[in-house]
Amino acid sequence: MEVLFYHLTESTLEEALPPLVEKSLERGWKVAVQTAGEERRDALDARLWTFRDDSFLPHGTDREPNAAEQPVLLTTAPESPNGATIRFLVDGAEPGPLDGYERAVFLFDGHDTAQLDAARAQWKVMKAAGHDVTYWQQGRDRRWEKKA
Template identity: 25%
Template sequence: MPSKINVDFYILDTNSGQKSLLFACRLLEKAYADQQSIYIHTTNKEEADRIDHFLWTYRDDSFLPHHLYQPGEVFPAPIQIGFTETPPSQTTLFNLTRGVPTFYQQFPRIIEIVFSDPSVQQLARERYRYYRDQGCEMTNYKIKANEL
């Protein structure tokens, strides 16, 4: 378990899931450029496949080396996408689910992306409280619509 877990909440001024996904890709590009290894946690296989496809097509001039997580893989990609309870050892967790993953403590950095939907925001508040109550270092970033 990392000594201190940093949780970054990005609160987006949009209710568009598509814009949220584009923003997540920009964050992934930055994290990858900083040589972070990333695990994108999704709810299920269908969502993992959708994210995998989106990362191949979201921008013509960009490449983020990624693939769906396969347990026991010898040479994993720097960005792995999965939905299991046994993720790889990566430095950054992009949590795209509605809850706190049971394995969150193995990551020194967690990224949560929240868009302007009341039900999404309520669940994000619950995750925020949970992380805070567990002693995580919390940071909020409010992203305006014109910054998306």
């Protein structure tokens, strides 16, 4: 499985996540976004409806009865009832087993020490598990640059 670490340095999660989710949907993937808490899940829920004036990302949350049918599921739990192909982990969310995913993406805020520490720890765990691990950092232009 491919595991990517995205180091946010020039934008917020709310700015960076929607285009990544959009690209995943364009590939035909179902998406799960795991947050560390309900407050962040609910904020991202609102953001995905309004991130651009001309479109929205179809999604739902794990508190809704039709969670399994959602193309993009926002959740606080490690399970993926929508059968996601890709799992985004934000704010230091702890993943459960990642079996069955094609890709896992850890997004972390480079200005938050706790998130940096959590990402470093997860890097070691994912590398030790034998996953194909890559590290990406934002450049000043907010584009992702592969660093490792």
